[in-house]
Amino acid sequence: MKLQIINLSRVPRLIFIVAFSIMLSACNQSLTMEAETDVPVPLMSKLPLNMAVYYNEQFRNYIYEENSEDRPNWAIKSGASMVELFDQVLPSMFQNIDHVDSINANTNNSFDGLLAPEISEMQFALPNETKSDLYEVWVKYSVKLMDSKGELVADWPLTGYGKSSTEFLKSRDKGLQAAINSAFRDAGAKFALNFNRVPPIRQWLADNPDVCNSVHADIC
Amino acid sequence: MNNRIVTILFLILILTGCKSTTRIDEYRQGPTSNIEIGDSVVVLGRRHSSGHETEIDFVSCVGNALGGGGSEKSIIVIPEKDFVDAMYPYFETSTAPMDVKNLDHLVQNPAIAQKFAEFNLRFFIWIDGSTETTDKKGSISCAVGPGGGGCFGFATWDDEANYEASIWDFNTLQLAGKISAETQGTSYLPAVIIPVPLLARVQAGACKSMAQQIKSFLQ
Numbered sequence: 001m002k003l004q005i006i007n008l009s010r011v012p013r014l015i016f017i018v019a020f021s022i023m024l025s026a027c028n029q030s031l032t033m034e035a036e037t038d039v040p041v042p043l044m045s046k047l048p049l050n051m052a053v054y055y056n057e058q059f060r061n062y063i064y065e066e067n068s069e070d071r072p073n074w075a076i077k078s079g080a081s082m083v084e085l086f087d088q089v090l091p092s093m094f095q096n097i098d099h100v101d102s103i104n105a106n107t108n109n110s111f112d113g114l115l116a117p118e119i120s121e122m123q124f125a126l127p128n129e130t131k132s133d134l135y136e137v138w139v140k141y142s143v144k145l146m147d148s149k150g151e152l153v154a155d156w157p158l159t160g161y162g163k164s165s166t167e168f169l170k171s172r173d174k175g176l177q178a179a180i181n182s183a184f185r186d187a188g189a190k191f192a193l194n195f196n197r198v199p200p201i202r203q204w205l206a207d208n209p210d211v212c213n214s215v216h217a218d219i220c
Numbered sequence: 221m222n223n224r225i226v227t228i229l230f231l232i233l234i235l236t237g238c239k240s241t242t243r244i245d246e247y248r249q250g251p252t253s254n255i256e257i258g259d260s261v262v263v264l265g266r267r268h269s270s271g272h273e274t275e276i277d278f279v280s281c282v283g284n285a286l287g288g289g290g291s292e293k294s295i296i297v298i299p300e301k302d303f304v305d306a307m308y309p310y311f312e313t314s315t316a317p318m319d320v321k322n323l324d325h326l327v328q329n330p331a332i333a334q335k336f337a338e339f340n341l342r343f344f345i346w347i348d349g350s351t352e353t354t355d356k357k358g359s360i361s362c363a364v365g366p367g368g369g370g371c372f373g374f375a376t377w378d379d380e381a382n383y384e385a386s387i388w389d390f391n392t393l394q395l396a397g398k399i400s401a402e403t404q405g406t407s408y409l410p411a412v413i414i415p416v417p418l419l420a421r422v423q424a425g426a427c428k429s430m431a432q433q434i435k436s437f438l439q
Contacts, residue, residue, distance in 0.1 A: 039308070043307060043331050043335060044331070045329070163267075165275065185308075186312055189310075189312040189315050190315070192309045
């Protein structure tokens with residue numbers, strides 16, 4: 001049997017080195033993370049429409065970047081999560097939804113309409129900046145709707161807001177992640193519930209006989 | 221002799237120091253029929269205020285206390301996350317009904333009405349409030365060196381928990397009543413080399429008292 005001898009005189013030095021390393025890492029303000037989304041399937045009655053969705057390259061690969069004194073080397077990859085959000089919500093709203101690779105893909109009546117969400121901006125607020133106990137996130141989109149001839153029906157802003165409270169031993173990354181997910185959920189909920197309340201879209205829907213003969217007849 | 225006095229003082233501090241007091245108020249809108257076997261309730265937190273948000277763990281604490289015990293008097297409680305996910309997008313922070321009258325509008329949607337029926341929902345319990353530290357006194361200094369470390373000092377702080385539960389009766393689509401819980405307590409942290417926290421369990425006290433009152437309200 002092999003005996004291990006520990007030099008006890010080294011133990012305080014080890015504790016000191018570990019504590020010093022923790023202190024140094026705690027001061028590191030840089031941030032690289034990939035936003036995650038956990039949006040449930042919406043409970044909706046589908047509109048009887050054959051729709052297309054187009055995500056432009058900036059949307060699909062969106063990274064929030066900032067390099068300031070308070071936020072050095074911040075990079076939050078959000079594109080994949082935003083695509084995931086709309087891919088989760090849209091199939092519950094429409095009878096059929098297809099991805100297309102151009103915003104002009106709907107000029108020959110292939111679809112009843114084409115949706116093109118674009119990211120306008122993301123904003124973050126940390127507890128030490130707002131003197132509150134909350135991580136806060138705002139995400140602002142601009143959503144375009146084109147009709148079956150490719151003409152613009154509406155271009156409306158969609159804002160999602162999310163917050164997450166600071167809890168004991170909750171890291172900054174986890175706090176931000178929870179607030180981002182909450183903002184995505186909020187944006188998805190507002191999109192699903194307010195789509196047919198936007199006046200030009202409501203008019204566009206009311207002009208469609210399939211919609212007027214469905215459970216959504218109240219729109220007409 | 222001195223050691224004995226210090227020990228006695230320390231024990232008195234433990235026994236009396238972390239005492240918290242709770243005040244419960246109940247308001248009943250009118251005669252409410254009791255919850256029946258098989259009926260379920262959902263406990264939800266209000267998070268629309270910019271200044272605070274009802275803590276997830278407080279809401280789950282009340283839910284667990286209502287549904288716990290496994291006795292015939294325990295109530296079927298739908299977990300908040302399960303309910304909000306199943307009802308997405310109607311019960312998100314920005315889209316949830318703020319008034320019981322809005323429930324009437326929601327149940328006109330057949331998909332929502334069916335989901336409520338699947339849950340066998342009888343009561344919605346909306347909790348609004350938070351626990352906050354209202355005052356802090358004292359200080360503790362800690363030092364770490366190659367030879368070791370330790371803390372010395374004394375700190376104390378006051379916590380206040382303020383919560384209000386609004387109970388909506390799904391059968392009558394009316395407000396059944398409101399229950400509010402207000403708990404105050406002081407925590408102490410003496411430190412002689414090692415800090416010894418003597419915590420007043422303010423939030424836990426408010427949770428327990430509120431759950432008991434809701435239980436008696438519903439049964």
